[in-house]
Amino acid sequence: MPIPSGGPAVDRSLLRDDVLWRLRDAIVDGTFTPGEQLKDGELAEWLGVSRTPVREALLRLGSSGLVVALPGRSTRVSTIDAPAVRDARDVIAAMHELAVRQTTGRLGAEDINRMRDANRRFAEAVEAGDIGAALDADEEIHRIPVTALGNHAVETVLDQFDPLVRRAERLRFSGDGHASVELHSQLIELIAAGDVQAAASVAFDMWHTLPAEDGTDADPARPPL
Template sequence: MSQEINATMNEYLPLRDVVFQTLRQAILRGELEPGERLMEIHLADRLGVSRTPIREAIRKLELEGLVVMIPRRGAIVASITEKDLKDVLEVRRTLEMMAAEIACQRITPELLQELSDAGEEFQKLQNSDDYTSLAAADVKFHDIIYAATDNQRLISILNNLREQMYRYRLEYLKDADSHEKLNTEHKAIYEGIQNGEQEFVRTMVGQHIDNQRDAILAAIRENEKKKAE
């Protein structure tokens, strides 16, 4: 295993759900890496549970496409593929543009200040190699835009897409050159929302997502090239 994994116990959830959520988050956050084997006995020992909830969790993760079963190897963490990335971003791009446009109309002064603060927080971290903190700051910036829509259905869908994007976001942030570009885009989006410039904000958010897609695709192709060598 690449990193220590700890189950976050919740007395209101069945153990199988706790184990499932723990392994799911470990995959999405890169603690369990693409291609890594998921050995039931080792995971059970690490999480302090029996093999049964581990087995159930792996089956559910397979249904979500986060785990694949390989003959004679068992369960492994699914690779990050171009098709998966394009599928997620195709949906996310449209909904993020919609959310930003609605935010221009509905954002409160309090949320506008929070958005400014979130942008500044990312800027302070932009020279850091703490990718987890950078990702959290980036997520926070977008979460505030979602909240500004005051549309719970839209927020719920975007939150689900955000989780699916976590693995890809970390790949993007590993490229130090992307940090300044992200910071510049965040500033432009903030100023557009502040000024109520709906069309400008839609364009900037679309560009923001497109730049992310192109950078991650380049990283995926580079990783595939290294594997083939």
């Protein structure tokens, strides 16, 4: 679709990461569609910034697989590639399993309640068909153990590969996200009960309920617990 008209400009004092997040979110939410050409001049005008942070953001999005740059020609939004989604999904599942394994028994009541509240909002968003709000609530649920873990390497890996999976996940929530409400509830209550093994298993397995774009569902053998 064309570059959106109007909309709030990015404050020039904000870090380059804010430009990255705006562009990343526009790809994930479908504002920019697969195959669409992205011109740094138009993007800079839309965001109200110079071309430099836009170009840097596009380079970083390329490393995440969200855009494909053809040297000297153009930068386009990547198509949703099933093998790439499966690979990213497996990495993300392992990172979330690690976070849950290391933080179960350490999360306080406030963190548990925040996860429950986010799942309530997730369920409401799914029921209302608000896919954007559902994705936001889903990310909040999973990010609470990750933040509590405080492992910068884990956070870096998730920041790189999560958007690729989120774009595919949006298709699932556009269909029927009700099953995810129950999976979230299982995860949260297992964490609350301090059941490390079971919570870690659910944290890993629930990411493999996300089918690949080609309709297949990779289900690799689980690593030893």
